[in-house]
Amino acid sequence: MLKDAVLLILLLTCAYTDLSKRLIYNRVLLPAIIFGFLYAWLTNGIGGVGQSLAGMILGFLLLLLPFYFGGLGAGDVKMLAVIGALQGPHFTWRAFLLSALVGGGWAVVYLARQGRFLITLNTLLINAYFLLRGLPVTWPSFNLNQTSPEETLPYGAVLALGTLLTYLSG
Template sequence: MQPFTELPLWSQLLVMVPLVVICLISAVTDFRERKVYNTFTYPGVIIGLVAHTLAFGWSGLGSGLLAALTVLVVGILILPFRWLGGGDIKLLAMIGAFVGFSGLYVVFFYATLVGLAMGIILSVANGYITELIKRLWLVMRAMFFSITSRTNLGVKMETDERAYLPFAIPIFFGVLLALTDAYAGWPLWLDGLRLWMSDSLL
């Protein structure tokens, strides 16, 4: 498939503008209301598939559709683990419709880095970092005793509001970083890390 930056300007804008706008709106609503609205993500999938098809042809439609469906299937499987919320999964599926597998991987890579940094900063700022360390210790202790003495300590932890991370915000910055990476490039160590992660997953 032709590289995104080599497309005509109208094709690039057709993909970039609605993608950035929908991700920005989702980041704002996730921050203010802790919710990513279906009224933006569902139409966004359709808009993304149309934009991807107009930009890349029928191969773009196949790539966008496959990326969106894969995210939804994987998202449904991991939803019980609460690694991502339903709104975040639908937002990533929409991004997949816009940019396909390769673009989605870059977006998720940067979103993960931003989310990690943001999570650490928020945990320190709101005092959750000590509770996080305590919970990690309890989990590790329970695992140790379950392995060595087959004793189930049954660690149950209440939900702490301070642990909430509006992941639509890192996703939005992931989109921005992926787009600027496509045009300007980023430090080589990031490219090396991304390639290493890609090789590790294959």
């Protein structure tokens, strides 16, 4: 029950700050990860700590590549790592997948409302074609590092919603 309350507070806080300020604060994440490891140790001993560590590492690694290419901020990566430390690797994997679906749906709606869905889809398909053929991408491509914050999804909010849906689904 206590772990569930910490998870809910973490999700609501991170979603709020990401939506309002496009930031996920370390001062929110650090106490939550410490709590996750401490709770795991007190309830399940060293095996619980191992599960918590495995969840944290998985959460970190799952978002490391998108972060590296500029698609996510460091706060998003750390947030999923904290979720992993609180809930373990199995839950983290499911939350990651459900969050990706939520984010994809959110992106489609956002692009459609902006009137940019078809051009974005076209650009993605052309880039994929060039990459699969081993050709350099010469047609206009996405440079994730040159997008403004207004053009990106607040992925912390997406993670919060995906994680909440994962939790509610059992």
